[in-house]
Structure formats: C-alpha cells, structure tokens
Amino acid sequence: MKQSQLFCKTNKPALSRVEGNKSAETESVSADLLARAGFVDQLMAGVYTFLPLGFRVVKNIENVVRKNMVDAGGQEILMPVLQPKENWTTTGRWNTLDVLFKVKGSGDKEYALGPTHEEVVSPLAKKFVFSYKDLPFSVFQIQTKFRDELRAKSGILRTREFLMKDLYSFHASQEDLDKYYDKMIKVYFNIFKELGIGKETYLTLASGGTFSRYSHEFQMLTEAGEDLIYICNKCKTAINKEIKAENPACPNCSSDSFQEKKAVEVGNIFKLGTKYALPFDLKYKDQYGQDKPVIMGCYGIGISRAMGAVVEANHDEKGIVWPKEIAPFAVHLIGLGEDKKVKATSQKIYQELQKENIQVLYDDRQDKSAGEKFAEADLIGIPYRVIVSEKTLAKNSLEIKERNKSAAKLIKVKDLIKLLKLK
Amino acid sequence: MKQSQLFCKTNKPALSRVEGNKSAETESVSADLLARAGFVDQLMAGVYTFLPLGFRVVKNIENVVRKNMVDAGGQEILMPVLQPKENWTTTGRWNTLDVLFKVKGSGDKEYALGPTHEEVVSPLAKKFVFSYKDLPFSVFQIQTKFRDELRAKSGILRTREFLMKDLYSFHASQEDLDKYYDKMIKVYFNIFKELGIGKETYLTLASGGTFSRYSHEFQMLTEAGEDLIYICNKCKTAINKEIKAENPACPNCSSDSFQEKKAVEVGNIFKLGTKYALPFDLKYKDQYGQDKPVIMGCYGIGISRAMGAVVEANHDEKGIVWPKEIAPFAVHLIGLGEDKKVKATSQKIYQELQKENIQVLYDDRQDKSAGEKFAEADLIGIPYRVIVSEKTLAKNSLEIKERNKSAAKLIKVKDLIKLLKLK
Known part of the structure; x- marks a missing residue:
C-alpha cells in the first residue's frame, strides 16, 4: 500500500507522550x-x-x-x-x-x-x-x-x-x-x-x-x-x-x-x-x-x-516494535527526495515486493522530510525499514534496518527479496 | 475435513420440502x-x-x-x-x-x-x-x-x-x-x-x-x-x-x-x-x-x-448447487463400503488433495449407506463429487461427477488432482 493513499495520518509524533511523559488523558x-x-x-x-x-x-x-x-x-x-x-x-x-x-x-x-x-x-x-x-x-x-x-x-x-x-x-x-x-x-x-x-x-x-x-x-x-x-x-x-x-x-x-x-x-x-x-x-x-x-x-x-x-x-521510546507474525506490513519502504532515479527504483521495488507477496507499506510522500518519515516509521513499527535515496543508489544499494536493532546495513537491490523471503 | 467429525449433521433429507413440497413453516x-x-x-x-x-x-x-x-x-x-x-x-x-x-x-x-x-x-x-x-x-x-x-x-x-x-x-x-x-x-x-x-x-x-x-x-x-x-x-x-x-x-x-x-x-x-x-x-x-x-x-x-x-x-430438486467460487469445499470425496483398499485409497486421496490445497470434505462415515451419502452430497451441493468404491477400484479408477451435470465419469487416481487443479 502507498502511504500517500492511507486516509488516516499518524498524529504529530512531536507531541510524544511515550513513557515517563504521559499526559493526564493517556491511559496506557x-x-x-x-x-x-x-x-x-x-x-x-x-x-x-x-x-x-x-x-x-x-x-x-x-x-x-x-x-x-x-x-x-x-x-x-x-x-x-x-x-x-x-x-x-x-x-x-x-x-x-x-x-x-x-x-x-x-x-x-x-x-x-x-x-x-x-x-x-x-x-x-x-x-x-x-x-x-x-x-x-x-x-x-x-x-x-x-x-x-x-x-x-x-x-x-x-x-x-x-x-x-x-x-x-x-x-x-x-x-x-x-x-x-x-x-x-x-x-x-x-x-x-x-x-x-x-x-x-x-x-x-x-x-x-x-x-x-x-x-x-x-x-x-x-x-x-x-x-x-x-x-x-x-x-x-x-x-x-x-x-x-x-x-x-x-x-x-x-x-x-x-x-x-x-x-x-x-x-x-x-x-x-x-x-x-x-x-x-x-x-x-x-x-x-x-x-x-x-x-x-x-x-x-x-x-x-x-x-x-x-x-x-x-x-x-520511539514507538511500536511489532513482532513479525502480526505486523501490519513486513516492510516499510521509504523513498527519500525528489530524484527521478530514487522514485523509479522505489516504485520498481514496491512492485517486485508485491509480486513476491511480501506485504509492503511504501512511503511515497513528497511533502515529508526524511526526519519526519523516519520518526513515523519508528512510531508505526514495521519490522523492516528499507530506504532508497540518492546516497544509497550511488553505491547501487538500499539501506535496510530492523525495527528492533540499531544497526542499518547496505544491501544490493537484487539481494533484498532474497533476504526478506528467508525471514 | 472429515464428515464424521462435523458436529452438525444434515437433517433428514427424507423430509424433503424442496420446491412444490413446501410445508407451512418453510419460508423460502x-x-x-x-x-x-x-x-x-x-x-x-x-x-x-x-x-x-x-x-x-x-x-x-x-x-x-x-x-x-x-x-x-x-x-x-x-x-x-x-x-x-x-x-x-x-x-x-x-x-x-x-x-x-x-x-x-x-x-x-x-x-x-x-x-x-x-x-x-x-x-x-x-x-x-x-x-x-x-x-x-x-x-x-x-x-x-x-x-x-x-x-x-x-x-x-x-x-x-x-x-x-x-x-x-x-x-x-x-x-x-x-x-x-x-x-x-x-x-x-x-x-x-x-x-x-x-x-x-x-x-x-x-x-x-x-x-x-x-x-x-x-x-x-x-x-x-x-x-x-x-x-x-x-x-x-x-x-x-x-x-x-x-x-x-x-x-x-x-x-x-x-x-x-x-x-x-x-x-x-x-x-x-x-x-x-x-x-x-x-x-x-x-x-x-x-x-x-x-x-x-x-x-x-x-x-x-x-x-x-x-x-x-x-x-x-435434490439440494444446493454451489458456484465454485464460494462453495464450502471444492470436492466431496465419498468412500463406499468397508473394503480395506477403498478406505486406504480414500484416505490417501484425502491427504493428497489437502497437500495440494484443494479444499475437500471427506465422507468417511461407516454407518451410512451409499444412497444416504449421495442424497446428502446432493443436498450440500459441493461442485465435485468423487466416489471411491470396490467397483471403481476394480477399474483402477474413481468416479467423478459435477453437481450441476448428470453424467459421471471414471478417472484414474493419478489424473484427479491434475483435473481439479485445472478447474
């Protein structure tokens, strides 16, 4: 699913009430x-x-x-x-x-x-x-x-x-x-x-x-x-x-x-x-x-x-960390910036993942900064975050990070589906 | 699913109230x-x-x-x-x-x-x-x-x-x-x-x-x-x-x-x-x-x-004729009689159909006559009825009949799955 089409937006993550910062209305x-x-x-x-x-x-x-x-x-x-x-x-x-x-x-x-x-x-x-x-x-x-x-x-x-x-x-x-x-x-x-x-x-x-x-x-x-x-x-x-x-x-x-x-x-x-x-x-x-x-x-x-x-x-402290078995999507694919090659590559990966029956939420929004997209991805908590940017494409790669780990790594486009299907 | 395990039995088909024979209580x-x-x-x-x-x-x-x-x-x-x-x-x-x-x-x-x-x-x-x-x-x-x-x-x-x-x-x-x-x-x-x-x-x-x-x-x-x-x-x-x-x-x-x-x-x-x-x-x-x-x-x-x-x-006049897209099962597999070879073959076909993800209701009941089984199968209305009996096995075959057609035909065991997967 394309995130631009999701009718319900996340509410401002800036108003974080997670942990130690709960407002009176927040019940849990x-x-x-x-x-x-x-x-x-x-x-x-x-x-x-x-x-x-x-x-x-x-x-x-x-x-x-x-x-x-x-x-x-x-x-x-x-x-x-x-x-x-x-x-x-x-x-x-x-x-x-x-x-x-x-x-x-x-x-x-x-x-x-x-x-x-x-x-x-x-x-x-x-x-x-x-x-x-x-x-x-x-x-x-x-x-x-x-x-x-x-x-x-x-x-x-x-x-x-x-x-x-x-x-x-x-x-x-x-x-x-x-x-x-x-x-x-x-x-x-x-x-x-x-x-x-x-x-x-x-x-x-x-x-x-x-x-x-x-x-x-x-x-x-x-x-x-x-x-x-x-x-x-x-x-x-x-x-x-x-x-x-x-x-x-x-x-x-x-x-x-x-x-x-x-x-x-x-x-x-x-x-x-x-x-x-x-x-x-x-x-x-x-x-x-x-x-x-x-x-x-x-x-x-x-x-x-x-x-x-x-x-x-x-x-x-950043949001939900869904277990893989019940996560709303397996992959959160995020395209960064307005570069044509980034858009084309993201779109191609989005289609390939769908073809392979790997559930993917594709953040195709143009009016959000990288920081906003990352904060929302952490809040939503999908197990794998995959970033496509000019920087990653310069190395002919994507960046993949698991929601419950801090280290991100670069991976070749052709290896992405192989890796995700093994999971 | 094995029909012997289905907790809700069909009600006596003998009391047929289908068409022209509706009792006062029957609303449709x-x-x-x-x-x-x-x-x-x-x-x-x-x-x-x-x-x-x-x-x-x-x-x-x-x-x-x-x-x-x-x-x-x-x-x-x-x-x-x-x-x-x-x-x-x-x-x-x-x-x-x-x-x-x-x-x-x-x-x-x-x-x-x-x-x-x-x-x-x-x-x-x-x-x-x-x-x-x-x-x-x-x-x-x-x-x-x-x-x-x-x-x-x-x-x-x-x-x-x-x-x-x-x-x-x-x-x-x-x-x-x-x-x-x-x-x-x-x-x-x-x-x-x-x-x-x-x-x-x-x-x-x-x-x-x-x-x-x-x-x-x-x-x-x-x-x-x-x-x-x-x-x-x-x-x-x-x-x-x-x-x-x-x-x-x-x-x-x-x-x-x-x-x-x-x-x-x-x-x-x-x-x-x-x-x-x-x-x-x-x-x-x-x-x-x-x-x-x-x-x-x-x-x-x-x-x-x-x-x-x-x-x-x-x-x-005999019962429901489910369209294939929404039928409760694709195949109604019926074993007839107490013959060991019939039982073993039925069981084997049951398992193979399941392995191929073909939804099957297996009438494995021993206390029902062939006539009762056929009447119930027609009443339930699953698209394909497959019969295993001593008679069919003598010809190294099964009998297959579509619910909405009158003609039954013999088919080799090995051809059954091929035929069903094409449908």
Whole structure:
C-alpha cells in the first residue's frame, strides 16, 4: 500500500507522550501509541474503530489464533450477538451478570448482547448431540462481544465492545475434558509465543466453580494491567488476587514468598462441567443407553485486547516494535527526495515486493522530510525499514534496518527479496 | 475435513420440502435447504448461527467482495456496533429510523446498534480530511449490522442481525463522486457474477434524495423476494415499486410496457452528497483556501443475504448447487463400503488433495449407506463429487461427477488432482 493513499495520518509524533511523559488523558502506553500511529480511533469511552493499519494487525492475530484452534480440532462457526432473554433466564444470568447489555426490541421482545456464548452454544449442541458417538467435539468463533464495563479504560485493553475468540468443548467424561483442557494450555502458550508475548505471559490459578477447584487465566505482566498476580518465588506458580486472599501459601509448593505484579488477562480457560448442560438439558446416551449430561469446557482469548497487550510488551521510546507474525506490513519502504532515479527504483521495488507477496507499506510522500518519515516509521513499527535515496543508489544499494536493532546495513537491490523471503 | 467429525449433521433429507413440497413453516427454498443441509441454525426469528459449512461460504463471499473493494481502492477498517446516541441526534435519525435498536447502558448512557455507519464514518473522516489533497478516498468494512425488522422472514434473506459490506467514498466534487459511482456499478456487477447470481441481478432505479434523482438497487429475481420490480420490455431498465408509482412510463425510454417480477435486494448504492457532511461539519479547503463540504457516496452489499440469494438462484430438486467460487469445499470425496483398499485409497486421496490445497470434505462415515451419502452430497451441493468404491477400484479408477451435470465419469487416481487443479 502507498502511504500517500492511507486516509488516516499518524498524529504529530512531536507531541510524544511515550513513557515517563504521559499526559493526564493517556491511559496506557499502548492506548497512546496505537492512537498516535493511526491503528485505532476512539469513538467513545470503551468503543474503538480499527483503522487500516490496526485492522491488518487484528486480522493477523485472528489468523494466528484460528490456525491454532483448527489444529486443535476446533470447528469454526459464527454465533449471533443478539440472544433471547429466555436463554439467559434459563441459566439465571439475566439478573446476575451486571455487565450484560440488555436491548428491548419491537413487540417488547428482550435481548442480551452476547458477552459470552454458553447460552447459545449449549442449546445449539443439544440439536446435534444424541449419543456418546457424537462426542467429543469443539466449536469456536471469532466474534464481537459486549460488556457494559463501568470503567472502560487503558485504550483497547478494557472496552465495552471487543473481538474475542471463544471455543467450547463437549465431552462424555471428566477425564476427556481434563485431557483436552491440558492440551489447550499448551496450545494457548503456543499462541502467545507466536503473538510475541510468550515470555511475559503466566498461567495463573483463578477461582474454579462447582466442577473444578481452579480455572486458569493467562496473565501478561504489564504496568498497564488492572489485575494483580502473585508469582511464587520458589516454583513460579502464579495465582490471582482472589486465590491469594484464600491461600497465604502457594497452592503448589506451599512457599509463602511471592512477587506481586500488575498484569492484564489475555486469555482464560474454564472447566464448566455440567453447569450449562443441566439447565439446557444437554445430554447424551452412553454405551448402555443411559442418559448422561454433557461435560463442557470454555476457552477465551481477547483478540483486540491481545493487540494492546502486544504493544505494551513490544515498544521503545520511539514507538511500536511489532513482532513479525502480526505486523501490519513486513516492510516499510521509504523513498527519500525528489530524484527521478530514487522514485523509479522505489516504485520498481514496491512492485517486485508485491509480486513476491511480501506485504509492503511504501512511503511515497513528497511533502515529508526524511526526519519526519523516519520518526513515523519508528512510531508505526514495521519490522523492516528499507530506504532508497540518492546516497544509497550511488553505491547501487538500499539501506535496510530492523525495527528492533540499531544497526542499518547496505544491501544490493537484487539481494533484498532474497533476504526478506528467508525471514 | 472429515464428515464424521462435523458436529452438525444434515437433517433428514427424507423430509424433503424442496420446491412444490413446501410445508407451512418453510419460508423460502433457501431457508429450507440451508437449514436442512446444516449451513445455518435459527436461534430465534431473524437471528441465525452460521455452522461450519455455512461459515466457510460466508468467508468465501466475504473474500470475493473484499478483493473487489480493495481493487477499487477501498481501505478496509472495522467500525463499532455500539454508536453514541448523540451522533444519531446530530443527523436526526435517532427518532426517525424505526428499525433502529436502542440500548441503555450504565449511567443512563444510550447507544444505537449500528444499522449503517454514516453516523460513525463521517465524524471519523473529519479527523483526517483537511485539504482537497486528502480527497478522494474510500473506506469499507465487513461487519455485523442490526435492524429491528418487524417481520423477519425468508430465512437469512431478511434478518435482524446480518453481515454487510458497507463502503463509503469521499470526494471534493460531484463530478468525482459521479465517476466513482459509475465505476462502482461495474464493480458490483462483477461481484454478483463471481457469486453466481450475475444473470438474475438487475440494476434497478430507486428513490434518490436531495442530491440525486435516483439511487440504485441491485435486485436479484426470485420468488422468495419481498420486493417487486418492473422491467421495461423495451429497454430492460428496471425500476422499483416506488419509482413505478411515480412514473407510469419507463424513465429511460418512455415505454409503458413492463414485466412485474419478485426480487430480493442484494446491494444498493446511494449518492449521499453533503447530507451527512453538513451536520458533522465535514469539510475541506479547496485550491483557493475556501471551506467546502465533502461529497459522499455509500455502497452496500448484504453478505449473509447474498448467501441466501445464491441458493435461491442455484439449486435443484435434490439440494444446493454451489458456484465454485464460494462453495464450502471444492470436492466431496465419498468412500463406499468397508473394503480395506477403498478406505486406504480414500484416505490417501484425502491427504493428497489437502497437500495440494484443494479444499475437500471427506465422507468417511461407516454407518451410512451409499444412497444416504449421495442424497446428502446432493443436498450440500459441493461442485465435485468423487466416489471411491470396490467397483471403481476394480477399474483402477474413481468416479467423478459435477453437481450441476448428470453424467459421471471414471478417472484414474493419478489424473484427479491434475483435473481439479485445472478447474
């Protein structure tokens, strides 16, 4: 894409509010960087538009998550936002879930705006599950969810409308659920690794329910987080605030020495057991013809929140440093000056990269100085910056620099694509 | 994908309600076929879940539409569902748009659930448009929309929650909008052709507004449609009911001989002019430094509705006949019987097709008869059916049949992939 055609410009990088220089309005580093670099636009508190650069990152995150879900046997579907009140009264959550948005439609029909989908997926499964032979299976969706958070804050880390991946698994036995749940923990760590936040993310014990002692949160350490987690100094088990209040000692190794850290929840998984199967009468016939309730698990990842979390964990004083897997483009190609040969070479490289399916943002703007272009490139944070200028062409070369390294090097035009394809 | 693992089974094909045999509950052929073949599931009136097969078709339709929008210069973004009441009072539509879903949140904050996005995209553009140099541009999204239709009916043809592509264009002059609008008519016809409903779809004159005499609907002829259109017998211009009431004669050739046809609106485009620019004070400075209001156009296509429309136009008495571009899979591979060699060959072909990136649904089920498998394959409507049986293997062959042709032919195993890759 040509940067001259991008309708949303970055906001003045000169007004830097990164690190130590946060203004009162700035809620988090990621909120500040994503807004200034033109990835998101706030429509109102807790509600954002994803602009072209941000939309590309969202799609890349979705694809990482999708691939891992499909590999784990998940079947992708798309469930509705509008959910009938009746299903929420069936589970009793119409009156108890305080973040539930309620809508009244024509004919006094009442709906919930889905904050989660147990109330839809359980009756859906009931239409197709009859025998133990129909189990196990899992379905997932990547979909927009709604929660009426009293305090929406920290940019896209806590919003009223957000993108989420939610997977639901259905089993004939607790053992089968346990096995799948353990597998999903590994899948989740793989996802966070691919998203570039593997090292900062802790599997954290959280409250369970009737059917299991603990559920698990995936908490990423960041000062922008609203959660507090406690990491055992001896065995590195992490527990959330609630568990800490109940357990002065580590539930794993009994040590009472913890580090307290701020964190943001990027995923959570939960053994639902028969909590939703029972009210919806979701059952199957076992080998002996006996009716048994289906055992369920649920597994969430916040897609838009993950985008904010990635930025919290991957930035420097100049801007965002996108991990390669989810960067909006692979290469930021920058032409400098008005020289005809520079323009022609830049244009040619732009076309060749596209032909090779290497995603490229081409800064073809004539009304920006080299300094402005470099500052914006650092702010946007694309992994490779490639400069074409009279100076580099005098050496029959281009300059290439990785966003997370300081050294730039000269490279022959013909070697550029070879190098980028290896990455 | 293995059909044995598909969690949603097709409903009994024996209860055929296709054509001439519709029961009272059946609202349209597409509603019946899509539900029975396991593409969609109705959660409540006008609200549907897309099941794995249906989800794949939705994604394919999205990709056809997306490619055409990007080729036409559209920049993809994602705007919110939740929209502030204030923006809708600014345009006066909070009280006049009767299909608007209204939500009250905490702190008595009121929101609209977006039925369209002029109230979001206009103030968004205002943040980035300053000069004539910032124009023209266009943005689009593929997103879930909400309309509180009094009568939701005909399956996914008219729903309360639906997927839509909406593109908005921004121009410095009426001439520039006119040029873009004419281009978009061609782009739309290309999309409908790619979706397999090109021949049935008519550009239809509809009411304009302050800024243009007519807007344009793209109406697909079908008995399931709720609209009536009038096709001029002389020049083939189509006009909608409203225009017909105002014009007893054809607005193009003055003939008064029309055919009346039932149709469903699959797209519509509209010259908005300054209707939304004015209330949001969306303006630019022209070459002489004068402030001028931005001229806008909007261009919609119903993604989920298109899926229903495609089925209305592409089915026979046995089931759906998907056009290749948007079929859930390219090949339906069916293994027959319990013979070991049949199983091994089927499995091998399944893996080879996957390796070649040919999307395949593999009917590996052991508890279904050949007749049941064929009936389901016809109902689901995948373009190529490939059968592996003792009979075909005796001739060292497979049987291949196109869904829209009656003749099957034998083909050598080694020629199958070659043939499919050519298609």
